Amino acid sequence: MTENSTVRPSAAAGVLGAATVAMGLIAGVFYIFACDVMPSLARSDDRVFIEVMGNVNDVIQNPVFFLSFLGALVLTAVSAWQSRRSPHRRWVWAALAAYVLAFLVTMVVNVPLNDRLADAGDPARIADPAAVRERFEDTWVAWNVVRALLSTAALACLARALFLHRGAYPSAYLASAAGSRASR
Template sequence: MTTHSRSTGFVLGAATVAMGLIAGVYYIFACCVMPALARSDDRVYAEVMRNINDVIQNPVFFLGFLGALLLTAVSSWQLRGQPYRWWVWTALAAYALGFLTTVAVNIPLNNDLANMNDPTAAREHFEQAWVAWNVVRAGVSTVAVGCLVRALVLYGRAEVFSPSGV
């Protein structure tokens, strides 16, 4: 393997891990957090979601959230000319859709929730839309993970069977 191919493989692997972590966040919200909160009264629901929205804004989460996008973009550039680059491009497009959904829908809903005083009105405004768009984010980020895994497998096969492979 050349140094370039090692860095290419590292970036693709890191993109896959970061994407998996973010897909997992959206998945756990869809499967556990939001259904559990749905059982709560309006005051508890609004308070817990406000707390989650506060604590999720931390460097570890942002590393994965932005890292998945940036690492996938870098990987797509590094793999230009490779036949399996389309898997990475598809992953990038899918995650970009989820990223834009977060920025355009979920974050504004979070901000609205933070600024509303009446928990019943806040929940009515927030819950249904946020949950639906989170499912979209979970779906597209899961597609992105699958595409990156496929690219990683194909990259690994190409490295093993290439003349420079070990």
């Protein structure tokens, strides 16, 4: 193997690994909203629900979240490009397709709902908080489940690709040790 051929799989593995981690973080965010945050908020009265969701929507817009939210997309896209000639490419491309759909759901459904909730104003001054909540909650929750499922599927595909990538490029160290007495 030339030096160039050993560096390339390592770099590709690094990007694939980073994409997998970023995807896991985002899948976890959507999962925790589906399994805990929204069911917990469902127990709250209308004004509390609107106030807490408004606070969540404000606070989540931070560099750490955007690094993983956008990083999962960019790193998966880069990994898809890097793997275009690899045996595991279909898994990476499937992950990219699933996450692009989750990303679009976020941009087309969840973010506009968040914006409408914010536009309703101060929860203490909303004339009919039940109506505001009614227009938000069920749709937001349902589409969050969709994006949780899509990002979890993307994570599973990336994990599979990472596993297959490892098999396609075995460690040079382990390969050289295979014939040595130390490996027996």
